[in-house]
Amino acid sequence: ExxxxxxxxxxxxxxxxxxxxxxxxxxxxxxxxxxxxxxxxxxxxxxxxxxxxxxxxxxxxxGSILPGAIGGSKPRVTTPNVVKHIRDYKQGDPGIFAWEIRDRLLADGVCDKYNVPSVSSISRILRNKIGSLSQPGGPYDGGKQPPPQPALPYNPLYQYPYPGPMDPRAAKMGADPPGPVPAAHVGLPRSWPSAHSVTNILG
Missing domain, CATH: 1.10.10.10 (Winged helix-like DNA-binding domain superfamily/Winged helix DNA-binding domain)
Structure with a gap:
């Protein structure tokens, strides 16, 4: 029939x-x-x-043209042997492209045209399984950045430990003869009372 x-x-x-x-x-x-x-x-x-x-x-x-098994699991294209060869190619030439690796797999007889991984599959293998071999400092290392250093001279919290213009201690400070200005304080923006103007300090 x-x-x-x-x-x-x-x-x-x-x-x-x-x-x-x-x-x-x-x-x-x-x-x-x-x-x-x-x-x-x-x-x-x-x-x-x-x-x-x-x-x-x-x-x-x-990367395969083969149909999925009917009632079973899909055939694996990225076998351990294929991954091993991809790793070897990457170690031998860190700058190799995914499409070049695909050509090498065919040329070396590791795969044939029916089961060779696609370029996107090779890229995924490089990223997920052998990512440590890829470019350090590349796009996948972007999440690890040193924390920014605080800009201490411009931190507004530095203003408040000093007496403000309305503080009664300010008048007493204004009456004292100006002493030498510490080097560490030169050029730093402070919220000093008006009695400590540049003209007053310099005499």
Missing amino acids: HTYGEVNQLGGVFVNGRPLPNAIRLRIVELAQLGIRPCDISRQLRVSHGCVSKILARYNET
């Missing part, structure tokens, strides 16, 4: 509940990488727009 597929609105044949063949899934990804829009890919390959978008979203998330 043969199982016949159904025909979608674009004239393409599909089997309901079964994933698209890998050859078509790969072609969808290749066309997208050439800059062709999903709606155009849909018309060209006679695959529904929703299916194209789903395959591209899965590829961007996992």
Whole structure:
């Protein structure tokens, strides 16, 4: 007994509940990488727009074109072996880009075009699993900044321990002969009474 597929609105044949063949899934990804829009890919390959978008979203998330296992867990693309090679590439060349790492994984035979991680997946691995190897002082270290030093000479609290103009002690201080001005106080803004003007202090 043969199982016949159904025909979608674009004239393409599909089997309901079964994933698209890998050859078509790969072609969808290749066309997208050439800059062709999903709606155009849909018309060209006679695959529904929703299916194209789903395959591209899965590829961007996992780097794999393979369909998810029916009734099981999704295949892992970032295996420990892949992560190890990514770490080695990063240690050997700290300035390497994620897309260069992806090319190296293919060139060295660590992955093939069906299971190589996407650039976004490699970037996530670099950030989460090997972040300590990445640039110290980079954007992810921005939260650790030394606390700002208080500007002591301009702190308004310095004004209040000294007697104000309405304080009865101010008159007594004004009657005393002016003494030498301590060096530490020169040039610092204070709320001195009017009797301690610059003209009065300098004689």
